[in-house]
Amino acid sequence: MTTVTTKVLSAAQQEELLSTLKARFEKNMQRHAGIAWTDVLARLEANPAKLWSLHEMERTGGEPDVVGHDQQTGEYILYDCAAESPKGRRSVCYDREGLESRKEHRPENNAVDMAAEMGIALLTEEEYRELQKLGRFDQKTSSWIRTPADIRQLGGALFADFRYGNVFVYHNGAQSYYAARAFRGSLRV
Template sequence: MKDGKQKEKLLSEEQSVNLFAILKKRFDQNMHRHKAMHWLKIQHKLEASPDKVWSLHEMEQTGGEPDVVLHDHITDHYIFMDCSIESPSGRRSFCYDREALNSRKTNKPENSVLDMISYMGVELLTEHDYYELQAIGSIDMKTSSWLFTPENIRKKGGALFGDKRYGRVFIYHNGAESYCAARSFRALLRI
């Protein structure tokens, strides 16, 4: 079963070539997000990590428009984040986690954010990550995105989300079991 899961989380050569073309084009068109970074270095790291390429493909397929936004010089990780202007359209209407999903008696959403994050092999943006992404370019001006929620808030039934209105970033809370058509989540992937 483990081998089967690994096989299904690999892209075909054609899918990889197509994804790399999309990522390189986005990289070239948005140099303000990654000054002093070079695509070939990033591509070599991607080629050495097919599981990460699969995760990037999932980010792309669900509307995240992933792009490189940071380079951690200490760990030598390149950090991709969802850079779509509005929250990724293929990940909307999810409650926060499995506990929240199970607590709903009626009108259950299709999935939860944390289950989807686990399946995709990515991380959920923290408040800090969200502010960093907003500093690169305005996002979520009509939508909102779930954010990683500290345990002390989650234990009380809440979860965090953010958006940008009136030219500033807002971080709010809501019941973790809530969901809406204009709220998704943004992912982060370290390569």
């Protein structure tokens, strides 16, 4: 597997990405009250490998945005904030084991490997619930979320969505996949 640290964007790609991120940041200030774009920009520019990961989040339809700041580490936290699950990551099983257990009609990829290749982490249930406090996401789609080991060992995997004014967390076999299910990721910079 190629490591994310070897991935670098061209100057033009960086400029375009930073412009997109700044515009989204300014349009959605409720997601990051008290955080200044100049501070986020300084961290982004100092971490080109993270820019590559953000580019991948953007390229696959995630619409990443700043959702928090870790006071202890100084890192800014970004989540996929697309209204619906990212289009470029749909129709995937939960993980490699789930994918390989399918006898037929295998999708091309799985959420866990895709996230690792992108250099991001799947949202946890707690992070997914925090995201839903910032807006309404996955009202027509659903997203795989990080599944605890005990559930995964039994063959299951978790996904979540927002319906009827509430966040719902469900389970499926890790080998399942649907056209309206992708995964949402997080990145710390």
